[in-house]
Amino acid sequence: MKLWAWDEKNLPSITHAIRTAVAATASVIVARLVQMPEAYWAAIATLVVMQSTLGATLTLSIERIAATAVGASAGAFEANYFRANLVAYAIAILLVGMLSFAFRLEKTAYRYASITLTIILMISRLRSAVGDRFA
Numbered sequence: 001m002k003l004w005a006w007d008e009k010n011l012p013s014i015t016h017a018i019r020t021a022v023a024a025t026a027s028v029i030v031a032r033l034v035q036m037p038e039a040y041w042a043a044i045a046t047l048v049v050m051q052s053t054l055g056a057t058l059t060l061s062i063e064r065i066a067a068t069a070v071g072a073s074a075g076a077f078e079a080n081y082f083r084a085n086l087v088a089y090a091i092a093i094l095l096v097g098m099l100s101f102a103f104r105l106e107k108t109a110y111r112y113a114s115i116t117l118t119i120i121l122m123i124s125r126l127r128s129a130v131g132d133r134f135a
Contacts, residue, residue: 020050041072044119048112063109070099071113075120092117 027046031039045068049061074092082088096117100110 016050020047023050038123044068044116048116060106060108063105064112066103067100067105067109067111067113068116070103070105071096071116072120074099074113075117078117079121089121092121 024043024046027042028039031042036042045065048068049064074096078088078092093114096113097110100113105113
């Protein structure tokens with residue numbers, strides 16, 4: 001049994017993979033050129049948007065970008081003011097859900113916002129733990 005074969009029906013997936021790789025790489029290059037701290041977030045945001053289905057609408061992509069921005073903002077706020085507080089994390093996830101509802105974002109967008117919030121908090125906590133250890 002063959003799992004994959006070079007076939008015409010597989011070409012859109014290959015094309016999408018190439019576009020995604022080029023877009024993610026270009027976003028990191030641009031982020032570095034403008035000297036953004038933590039330029040890898042440009043790639044993550046690009047990957048979130050690019051993983052839409054091939055027929056996805058512009059509206060869905062905009063919602064995903066907006067949700068990523070909501071999650072990043074909430075994550076940055078919590079990381080700066082609440083540190084490693086599990087209750088604050090739970091409240092932040094709830095607030096991101098409420099913001100997603102208020103902005104009329106789809107459940108998929110809320111998922112991206114929550115994931116972004118969580119990643120930011122993990123990175124900030126990891127950095128503070130590493131910084132404390134090596135300070």
